[in-house]
Amino acid sequence: MPELPEVETIKRDLNRYLRSKKIKTVEVKLAKIVKPSPPQFQKLLVDQQIEEVNRRAKLLIFRLSGGFFILTHLKMSGQMIFTDGQKVLAKGGHLIKDGDKDLPNQYTHVIFEFADGSHLLYNDLRQFGWLKIVDQQTLQKELVKYGPEPLEPAFTQKVFAQLLEKNPRPKIKPFLVKQEKIAGIGNIYADEICFYARINPARVIKTLTIKERKDLFLGIKHILEQAIAKRGTSADQYVDARGQQGGYLPYLKVYGRAGQKCKRCAGIIKKIKLAGRGTHFCPQCQR
DNA sequence: TTGGTTGTTCGTTC
DNA sequence: TGAACGAACAACCA
Numbered sequence: 001m002p003e004l005p006e007v008e009t010i011k012r013d014l015n016r017y018l019r020s021k022k023i024k025t026v027e028v029k030l031a032k033i034v035k036p037s038p039p040q041f042q043k044l045l046v047d048q049q050i051e052e053v054n055r056r057a058k059l060l061i062f063r064l065s066g067g068f069f070i071l072t073h074l075k076m077s078g079q080m081i082f083t084d085g086q087k088v089l090a091k092g093g094h095l096i097k098d099g100d101k102d103l104p105n106q107y108t109h110v111i112f113e114f115a116d117g118s119h120l121l122y123n124d125l126r127q128f129g130w131l132k133i134v135d136q137q138t139l140q141k142e143l144v145k146y147g148p149e150p151l152e153p154a155f156t157q158k159v160f161a162q163l164l165e166k167n168p169r170p171k172i173k174p175f176l177v178k179q180e181k182i183a184g185i186g187n188i189y190a191d192e193i194c195f196y197a198r199i200n201p202a203r204v205i206k207t208l209t210i211k212e213r214k215d216l217f218l219g220i221k222h223i224l225e226q227a228i229a230k231r232g233t234s235a236d237q238y239v240d241a242r243g244q245q246g247g248y249l250p251y252l253k254v255y256g257r258a259g260q261k262c263k264r265c266a267g268i269i270k271k272i273k274l275a276g277r278g279t280h281f282c283p284q285c286q287r
Numbered sequence: 288t289t290g291g292t293t294g295t296t297c298g299t300t301c
Numbered sequence: 302t303g304a305a306c307g308a309a310c311a312a313c314c315a
Binding site: 075076077124125126127128169170174275276 | 304305306307308310311312313
């Protein structure tokens with residue numbers, strides 16, 4: 001499930017390969033994935049150069065030479081795969097078991113072919129993700145819906161404190177994943193941030209002490225930065241060109257560990273449902 | 288086999 | 302009025 005760290009990792013990888021690549025052809029195999037409709041989509045992209053890849057929240061933004069942008073959301077199972085025609089050089093997003101064999105395959109919905117013969121594939125098992133072409137104005141309109149970027153210097157402890165002050169009623173975990181409040185935190189990292197701060201994810205915000213609010217703030221910065229450093233939870237060690245140890249998965253303290261021993265105390269990790277989402281925490285050291 | 292899983296949107300309810 | 306909740310989306314897995 002790509003959250004901020006995974007999307008940031010893909011962004012960095014794609015920037016290494018896609019800058020100044022010229023789009024030669026675009027093949028859309030599943031029409032509902034793209035906007036506008038495939039013929040228009042193709043027409044707007046062919047002969048365009050990709051100038052830069054950016055990220056806002058969990059969105060990837062490809063800036064094109066003609067002033068347009070490709071805006072894309074991977075949702076739960078979208079992947080961006082860059083290949084030189086021989087082998088995969090970059091791959092990011094949710095890992096799919098055998099989902100990247102024999103590319104392109106049944107999960108490949110969009111194929112960009114570049115002038116130099118390399119390709120960018122959009123793969124998506126569940127077909128919830130999308131790619132759309134927008135102009136500058138539409139892009140701005142789409143992006144203002146999101147809260148601050150938690151890793152930007154502008155996101156200070158004071159800004160976070162004011163945000164909590166303005167939203168006293170929600171429970172902390174469901175609040176952390178609200179994109180219009182803070183951009184980019186999803187289900188996995190919200191649980192990890194609560195664990196870091198030793199706070200029960202069901203705590204109502206107005207009951208949090210000053211110290212707990214500070215710890216949450218530090219947790220947001222620390223957990224997200226660590227996850228980026230490890231190339232995200234779904235990082236594939238096989239494909240990692242620099243041979244780094246495999247991703248953030250081994251560092252998860254609570255997510256997906258229900259019934260297992262807490263790594264900090266003698267507690268057993270519990271799984272509950274909050275706002276309809278699986279939530280993992282240690283009842284003993286998260287109060 | 289049915290239910291759980293996921294991010295986001297949308298419609299409904301409080 | 303707006304917050305909060307559930308369903309829907311799709312496909313896989315337990």
